[in-house]
Amino acid sequence: MTGLKASPFAPEYTTRVINDEPMSRHTSWHVGGPADFFFDPRDAGDLAAFVRQLPAEIALLWIGLGSNLLVRDGGIRGAVITTHGALSSLERSSATRIRVAAGVPCARIARECVKWGLGPAEFFAGIPGTLGGALAMNAGAWGGETWRHVLEVEVLDRQGVRHTRTPADYEIGYRRVLGPADEWFLAAQLEFERKPGENENSIAQLLDKRRETQPIGEWSCGSVFTNPPGDYAARLIETAGLKGFRLGDASVSQKHANFIINHGAARAADIEALIEHVRRTVAEVHRVELTTEVRIVGEPAWT
Numbered sequence: 045m046t047g048l049k050a051s052p053f054a055p056e057y058t059t060r061v062i063n064d065e066p067m068s069r070h071t072s073w074h075v076g077g078p079a080d081f082f083f084d085p086r087d088a089g090d091l092a093a094f095v096r097q098l099p100a101e102i103a104l105l106w107i108g109l110g111s112n113l114l115v116r117d118g119g120i121r122g123a124v125i126t127t128h129g130a131l132s133s134l135e136r137s138s139a140t141r142i143r144v145a146a147g148v149p150c151a152r153i154a155r156e157c158v159k160w161g162l163g164p165a166e167f168f169a170g171i172p173g174t175l176g177g178a179l180a181m182n183a184g185a186w187g188g189e190t191w192r193h194v195l196e197v198e199v200l201d202r203q204g205v206r207h208t209r210t211p212a213d214y215e216i217g218y219r220r221v222l223g224p225a226d227e228w229f230l231a232a233q234l235e236f237e238r239k240p241g242e243n244e245n246s247i248a249q250l251l252d253k254r255r256e257t258q259p260i261g262e263w264s265c266g267s268v269f270t271n272p273p274g275d276y277a278a279r280l281i282e283t284a285g286l287k288g289f290r291l292g293d294a295s296v297s298q299k300h301a302n303f304i305i306n307h308g309a310a311r312a313a314d315i316e317a318l319i320e321h322v323r324r325t326v327a328e329v330h331r332v333e334l335t336t337e338v339r340i341v342g343e344p345a346w347t
C-alpha cells in the first residue's frame with residue numbers, strides 16, 4: 045500500500061477501483077503480488093474517462109489475459125487496467141476486413157474468420173491471449189503473425205485521447221513492436237484473404253498437433269524465450285540438459301523445454317530464478333544469449 049492510495053481518483057471511480065488486487069488471479073502462471081489499483085472498465089469510453097482523470101504520477105499497465113506476463117511477488121506500484129470483457133466488439137467491416145477490439149480473445153478471431161471464409165487466421169487459435177496482447181507482442185503461430193494483417197490501430201494515449209495509427213508508425217519484428225510511448229491499443233482493423241474452404245476442423249487439427257508437443261492445460265506462459273536467429277530456444281535448453289530442472293514448485297517442462305510450468309505453489313521469484321538459471325546455463329553450454337519473450341513486470345517481494 046502506498047501513500048498515494050488515500051484517494052487519488054475522481055469520486056465516480058473510488059468504489060470501482062479495487063485496491064491490492066492479487067495479480068495471480070490475472071496471469072496464466074497464476075503468480076504475482078498485488079496491484080495497488082485494478083480497474084475493469086465497462087467499455088472504451090469508460091476506460092478513456094478513467095485514464096483522463098488518473099493522476100500523472102500513477103504508473104499505468106494495461107493487460108489482456110496475462111498469458112505472457114510474469115508479475116513479481118511484490119506486485120505492481122500503480123494502476124492496472126484489464127481490457128478483457130470491456131473491449132469486446134468484433135465486426136466485419138468489408139468483404140475482407142474486420143474491426144476487432146483489443147479485449148477480444150485471439151481464439152474468437154480465428155473462429156469468426158473461419159465462419160466468414162477469411163484467412164489465414166487459424167494461427168490466432170493458438171494464442172491464448174487478447175488481440176491487445178497480440179498487437180503488443182506481434183504474437184504468431186504456425187507461420188502466421190499478427191501485424192501482417194494490421195491495416196490500422198486505434199490507440200489511447202496517457203491523456204485519454206484516441207488516435208488512429210498505421211503500421212508505418214511502428215517498428216515491427218519477431219515478437220517485437222516499438223511504437224509511440226505511453227499509448228495502448230483499443231482496437232485494430234485487420235485484413236485477410238477470402239478463404240471459403242477453411243473450416244473449424246483445420247483449427248481443431250492444429251490444436252491437436254499443439255497438444256502433442258506442448259504442455260497445454262498446465263500453468264505456463266507459453267514460450268519463455270524467443271528463438272535466436274537460425275535456432276530454437278527449446279532445442280538449446282533441452283540439449284543443455286535442462287528439461288525437468290526444478291526450482292521450488294517451478295520446472296522446465298518435460299514436454300517442451302521452452303515452457304516453464306508452475307506446478308501449483310511456485311512464486312514469481314522461483315520462476316524468475318529458473319529463467320535466469322536457464323539463460324546462464326544455455327550461455328555457458330552453447331555460447332548463445334537467450335532473450336525473454338515473456339514480459340517481467342512489478343516489484344520483488346521484501347522477503
Ligand SMILES: Cc1cc2nc3c(=O)[nH]c(=O)nc-3n(C[C@H](O)[C@H](O)[C@H](O)COP(=O)(O)OP(=O)(O)OC[C@H]3O[C@@H](n4cnc5c(N)ncnc54)[C@H](O)[C@@H]3O)c2cc1C
Nearest residue numbers: 108109110111112173174176177178180183184185229266
Ligand atoms: C499455453 C500458451 C501458449 C502460447 N503460445 C503462443 C504462440 O504460439 N505464439 C505467441 O506469440 N504467443 C504465445 N503465447 C503467449 C501469449 O499468449 C501471447 O503473447 C499473447 O499475445 C499475450 O496476450 P495477452 O492478452 O495475454 O497479453 P498479456 O499477457 O496480458 O500482456 C502481454 C503484454 O502486452 C501488453 N498489452 C496487453 N494488452 C495491451 C493493450 N491493449 N495495449 C497495449 N499493450 C497491451 C501488456 O502490457 C504486456 O506487456 C502462449 C501462451 C501460453 C500460456
